[in-house]
Amino acid sequence: MSRKRSSKVNSMDVARLAGVSIAAVSRTFTPGSSVSPKMAEKVRKAADQLSYVPNSLASSLITRRTNIVALMLPNLVNQVYSALLSEASLRLEENNKQLLLFTPLNDSDFDRTLQRMLEYQVDAIVISAASISSRMAALCLGRDVPVVMLGRHMPSLSVHSVRGNAEDGGITAAKLLISGGGKRFGIISGSQTFTTMLERQQAILRYLSVIKNIENVAIADGKLTYEGGYQAALEIMSGEDRPDSIFCLTDIMALGAMDAIRYNLNLRIPEDVALIGFDDIPESAHESYGLTTIRTPVRRMIHHMMNLIAPETPLDPPQTIMIDAELVIRSSTRLAVNNSGLDS
Amino acid sequence: MSRKRSSKVNSMDVARLAGVSIAAVSRTFTPGSSVSPKMAEKVRKAADQLSYVPNSLASSLITRRTNIVALMLPNLVNQVYSALLSEASLRLEENNKQLLLFTPLNDSDFDRTLQRMLEYQVDAIVISAASISSRMAALCLGRDVPVVMLGRHMPSLSVHSVRGNAEDGGITAAKLLISGGGKRFGIISGSQTFTTMLERQQAILRYLSVIKNIENVAIADGKLTYEGGYQAALEIMSGEDRPDSIFCLTDIMALGAMDAIRYNLNLRIPEDVALIGFDDIPESAHESYGLTTIRTPVRRMIHHMMNLIAPETPLDPPQTIMIDAELVIRSSTRLAVNNSGLDS
């Protein structure tokens, strides 16, 4: 069978047909190796004839580089993660690296996932919105594989991290809603296991409290989904002191909240209620929504990630890269009624 | 340095510490191998002590299985692909397989991408909405790696394929718009390089023409994006014989079209114009849209894909699995004015 023969073609077969050593065929397929054009020509011809495909696993065994980077994402229902993945895939592809994707089912098997990444000898590990034990972090460090956390910082871990400035983002959001005349505030929050959510919320609450002396803020859990945001909005808006301004800790929840407010509660946005989100997912720009939001700087995050996983970048000391918040104003918020909010 | 030592721990180190052979350590880490509990215990202890992580690349060299399946997706801006990826990732994870992701930049390097997949010795190749040369298909077949195309069928290729029934979907959509009283029709189409788009469009046109004798259908290219759909809708609606019914070959374009119709043209949906999409992405269910659509059966597609890439499934003969269209009625279409449309 041609099938059997074909599946066994290796560098020796090519070498034999070309009448050269296996070192020669290895060299012609290794950019930068010293082979005469004549030799390379012979080898390539033989390789083509046999449909030879080099085994990168075997070569990785020796070179100790796989050109595979592992990426761990919590899910893809939130478009931010799609965007992160998409951008990472693009940049990696440009650099001839492969992306090995992991989306752990339950939060509990992060460490097992990490273990599998190491078994595959990945060159680097990128983790978004998930945690990792210090034991595993040490293991990665010990094996010289860089780890970068996206959108989360764990000072105790001594791994790289890249994230938006949640503190700054929260303050910017708070300033905007206040400047728009906001008096009563609500927050639709997400799972507290995501530190980013916590940081955003705390920044907002602190600003409201310290600067504006506002203490009673309605908070509801939007569960990081459209439906959750929808329900959370209904909950928040059913209270006696109905908010006129709502912070949604992610855009996807904000979209749900907007739909609930418009179509279930029949209120106007931003006249009756102003909303601001976080992330800037594509849908937020749709004319149906026009959500004002604090953008998650996906491209810049991936740009820094690429630098951090480069072999030239030392693992130690771990770098913490913080990217400034970027406000995207659309139509879900009110214009400043005066300058007091923005200046204070 | 502990770093250096740690990065060199292999089965020999473990064997030495445990006082056994390397075969023994290999066996304790290979489920189903015959090792006495006593031996396994000794080995595990030594392995833990050294933070040993087996090198799956080395073992793949011998077992000829990597447990890696390669997935090629055109992009992630369309949420259908996110859904496909998400579901595939989930199912693969459950089966202890890894997902190696490829998103080729230009259509031209599909073959090069495929080559790289083979270099990594992936167990299977899954391709969505992209083409592959017959040469590469033969190469995969020759190396015994199953290839399954998602949402596209190429009879000439002799690889597996799984897809929704585009013909049936197109007809279902046409029937619905006709039953809703549609008289003048428009189509917002996508890139013709995607056979699925072509099939949907042809099914619609054929049905309109053959069954209803409707020949002049306005067609505009929506470029498979929200913005493209928006522009295409403006274009189609600016013609003299303004359509009262529009087919959008993907939901994402339908969303753009809806926004254009409502907010730019100030027309009502479905009273002035009815729209139907294809895919059923999450946004289509949002209350702001309520898009009636023909669902792409993502879960069932991935389910079949998993079966097709199983080692038990023979590569030959290639299987073509066709999944029936599923109509999801929401509020962007009109109710049947009478039975004539649905019955004919």
Place this chain on the structure above:
DNA sequence: CTGAAAGCGCTTACAG
């Protein structure tokens, strides 16, 4: 159940 040995397909000093 266990170990010694061959070998998976490649790369890389080393010597020429």
Place this chain on the structure above:
DNA sequence: CTGAAAGCGCTTACAG
């Protein structure tokens, strides 16, 4: 520039 040889870290008949 080229080849012979050692070796990357593992698995698997084979013999005991």
